[in-house]
Amino acid sequence: MPEVLRAEGVSVRFGGVTAVNRVDLKLEDKQILGLIGPNGAGKTTFFNAVSGFVFPDEGRVVMFGRDVTREPPYKRARKGMGRTFQTERPFEELTVLENVLIPAFLKHPSRRDAERLAREVLAEVGLGERADQPAMDLNLARRRRLELARALALEPKILFLDEIMAGLNPPALREMINLVRQLRDRGLAILMVEHIMEAIIELCDHVIVLASGEKIAEGTPQQVINDSRVVEAYLGTD
Ligand SMILES: Nc1ncnc2c1ncn2[C@@H]1O[C@H](COP(=O)(O)OP(=O)(O)OP(=O)(O)O)[C@@H](O)[C@H]1O
Numbered sequence: 001m002p003e004v005l006r007a008e009g010v011s012v013r014f015g016g017v018t019a020v021n022r023v024d025l026k027l028e029d030k031q032i033l034g035l036i037g038p039n040g041a042g043k044t045t046f047f048n049a050v051s052g053f054v055f056p057d058e059g060r061v062v063m064f065g066r067d068v069t070r071e072p073p074y075k076r077a078r079k080g081m082g083r084t085f086q087t088e089r090p091f092e093e094l095t096v097l098e099n100v101l102i103p104a105f106l107k108h109p110s111r112r113d114a115e116r117l118a119r120e121v122l123a124e125v126g127l128g129e130r131a132d133q134p135a136m137d138l139n140l141a142r143r144r145r146l147e148l149a150r151a152l153a154l155e156p157k158i159l160f161l162d163e164i165m166a167g168l169n170p171p172a173l174r175e176m177i178n179l180v181r182q183l184r185d186r187g188l189a190i191l192m193v194e195h196i197m198e199a200i201i202e203l204c205d206h207v208i209v210l211a212s213g214e215k216i217a218e219g220t221p222q223q224v225i226n227d228s229r230v231v232e233a234y235l236g237t238d
């Protein structure tokens with residue numbers, strides 16, 4: 001499997017706090033990689049360092065064989081990276097379609113092409129029928145799908161998902177798990193930060209566990225949930 005993304009020895013410090021300490025990651029084509037760990041473990045910070053929303057103090061990030069360590073997110077987006085945000089913030093007054101048109105315009109300057117793409121991704125996430133509703137009318141599960149559609153409108157090859165399952169009720173969780181699997185099956189490489197273990201176990205090929213900024217374990221979902229260091233890290237803080 002060809003490698004699409006690699007992080008080597010990535011560290012991020014905030015003043016005296018080392019939020020992420022020399023963490024590595026490798027993501028291959030059509031792979032789902034999970035990033036888990038207790039609160040404050042450094043997941044979001046690592047995720048931001050790999051996606052370009054913070055620059056690491058040490059280490060490097062390589063996308064499709066190119067060093068992107070110092071590239072801002074919009075440049076990485078052009079190279080094939082899309083992400084969702086933990087707290088989704090759609091433009092509430094705009095319609096669902098308009099929200100997706102904004103990222104779609106980044107690669108498709110013509111309104112016709114951008115709209116075709118936007119409608120395609122809305123259909124893919126199951127919001128095709130709601131294109132003309134204002135974003136503020138969507139419930140939580142649909143807001144998450146809209147957030148996902150906005151990332152997909154960048155036509156990424158690598159997709160970063162930050163806790164898109166959190167707070168969903170069981171049927172909505174099931175639909176979201178199926179949707180993520182479907183995205184992987186159509187060729188996306190996915191990195192997901194997720195607290196919902198059911199989703200991690202069902203979806204991930206490989207899982208990295210962070211605690212206090214360090215990688216404390218990695219392997220298949222079964223391997224990491226049976227790892228005594230992982231159990232200890234969760235029981236020790238939560
Ligand atoms: N912008 C910042 N400035 C200072 N410290 C920060 C900043 N962002 C994160 N931190 C600190 O870095 C550490 C890691 O935080 P981070 O948000 O990455 O953890 P997390 O694993 O995503 O946690 P959670 O599960 O609660 O979302 C924490 O000690 C946090 O207080």
Ligand SMILES: [Mg+2]
Nearest residue numbers: 043044045086
């Ligand atoms: Mg976080």
